[in-house]
Amino acid sequence: MDLAEAFATVVPAERRVGFKAYDGSSTGLIGAEVVLEITSPRGVQYIASAPSQLGLARAYVAGDLEIHGDVYEALRRLYPLPLDHVSLVDRARLAKRFAKDALARPEPPAIERRLGGRRHSKHRDAEAIHHHYDVSNRFYSFVLGPSMAYTCAVFPTEDATLEHAQEEKFDLVCRKLNLQPGQRLLDVGCGWGGMVLHAVKNYGVSAIGVTLSKQQAEWGQRVIEDAGLADRAQIRHSDYRDVRETGFDAISSIGLTEHIGRDNYPAYFAFLYGKVRPEGRLLNHCITRPNSLWPSHYKRSFINRYVFPDGELTPPGLIISEMNDAGWEIRHEENLREHYALTLKHWCDNLERNWDACVAEAGEPTARVWRLYMAASRLGFDINTIQLHQVLGVKLGERGKSGIPLRVSGETWSLSQPA
Numbered sequence: 001m002d003l004a005e006a007f008a009t010v011v012p013a014e015r016r017v018g019f020k021a022y023d024g025s026s027t028g029l030i031g032a033e034v035v036l037e038i039t040s041p042r043g044v045q046y047i048a049s050a051p052s053q054l055g056l057a058r059a060y061v062a063g064d065l066e067i068h069g070d071v072y073e074a075l076r077r078l079y080p081l082p083l084d085h086v087s088l089v090d091r092a093r094l095a096k097r098f099a100k101d102a103l104a105r106p107e108p109p110a111i112e113r114r115l116g117g118r119r120h121s122k123h124r125d126a127e128a129i130h131h132h133y134d135v136s137n138r139f140y141s142f143v144l145g146p147s148m149a150y151t152c153a154v155f156p157t158e159d160a161t162l163e164h165a166q167e168e169k170f171d172l173v174c175r176k177l178n179l180q181p182g183q184r185l186l187d188v189g190c191g192w193g194g195m196v197l198h199a200v201k202n203y204g205v206s207a208i209g210v211t212l213s214k215q216q217a218e219w220g221q222r223v224i225e226d227a228g229l230a231d232r233a234q235i236r237h238s239d240y241r242d243v244r245e246t247g248f249d250a251i252s253s254i255g256l257t258e259h260i261g262r263d264n265y266p267a268y269f270a271f272l273y274g275k276v277r278p279e280g281r282l283l284n285h286c287i288t289r290p291n292s293l294w295p296s297h298y299k300r301s302f303i304n305r306y307v308f309p310d311g312e313l314t315p316p317g318l319i320i321s322e323m324n325d326a327g328w329e330i331r332h333e334e335n336l337r338e339h340y341a342l343t344l345k346h347w348c349d350n351l352e353r354n355w356d357a358c359v360a361e362a363g364e365p366t367a368r369v370w371r372l373y374m375a376a377s378r379l380g381f382d383i384n385t386i387q388l389h390q391v392l393g394v395k396l397g398e399r400g401k402s403g404i405p406l407r408v409s410g411e412t413w414s415l416s417q418p419a
Helices: 004-008 040-051 053-062 071-078 088-097 099-104 122-133 136-146 162-177 194-203 213-227 262-275 303-307 316-325 339-354 356-362 364-383
Strands: 018-019 035-038 065-068 183-186 206-211 233-237 247-252 276-288 331-336 388-392
Touching: 004 018, 004 088, 040 053, 040 065, 040 099, 053 065, 053 303, 053 364, 065 247, 071 339, 071 364, 088 099, 088 213, 099 162, 136 213, 136 339, 162 194, 162 247, 162 276, 162 339, 162 388, 183 194, 194 206, 194 213, 194 233, 194 247, 213 233, 262 276, 262 316, 276 316, 303 364, 316 331, 316 388, 339 364, 339 388, 356 364
Parallel strands: 018 035, 183 206, 183 247, 206 233, 247 276
Antiparallel strands: 035 065, 276 388, 331 388
């Protein structure tokens, strides 16, 4: 059995994915828009020794598997791929053919990450954040664009630019929090400071942003200073748990909850509850699973080993329940799943447009990780294996006073005009 025959046994021809390999075999190449190529025996060993997404990812990151054509389109055609069409006889043939390859177990690419220590301790969380966010500010600028916003944008129209959509996301958060001049905002997991900068410039607040990424903090603080806003804003290189100030009017958490760990939700939401005044608000923005049927953490997944070590995704119902149990009254929730798929399309396009510069800056293995991860994430949002939820909570004041108007203006959350 050559490699092309093995591929054709597993991947039906109607998937319209071509294949070729170093052994000279091929199948489905005529007119193929997407072609997978195994370039070395090591690629087969990676896949056979870890016959799941992890093995395929190792082969791709190492350069032993090439995807000719659009990576997103390749994944869209191949996933999901149930194997009920593979007969018992064919399964036995495949097992015999690749038994030696499965036992070879080549060393994973050096970029693969396994963290030590207690999960979600401050030290291990810092290591996880360092692995992903301290790649290079220059690399991120190529992928994210001028906004340096690494969270789901909100597109007022499908043809809106990425920069416009990122500004709209920050503004939507500000409107939901009903920020007013002179108020104090805490932004946990602040990234490069986009939310802090937008809120201070457009709503007249003072703000503190915290991030575990040193490179993010340095970039964000420099932008704040260059904008002449250092008297009202600061970006700290800090764990959110080390923030000592209290009495904030509002807290934004945009893309942090994924790194907290579900067992730490009670402490996380309780900590934030203790940081705001009565009638203060929390806007929690994070990626979720669509329901409780999915595990929150896959130890041997591509995402865990290469992208977000220790990341956990939980269903929106759990997040709402944990917020509520910590004292927050839930006042609004929305799913921005389609917006994240569109955001990722823009990031994927940016990566391809700047591919040579990204490789020169961070190395080809890192660029390959990002190409695969962002295309797979885009597909996940498209087909609803992951979602993006914003949940608004309020800390009730005396005798249940919320400070929330009876009605707001639909999806725009037009509570008041910016200062």
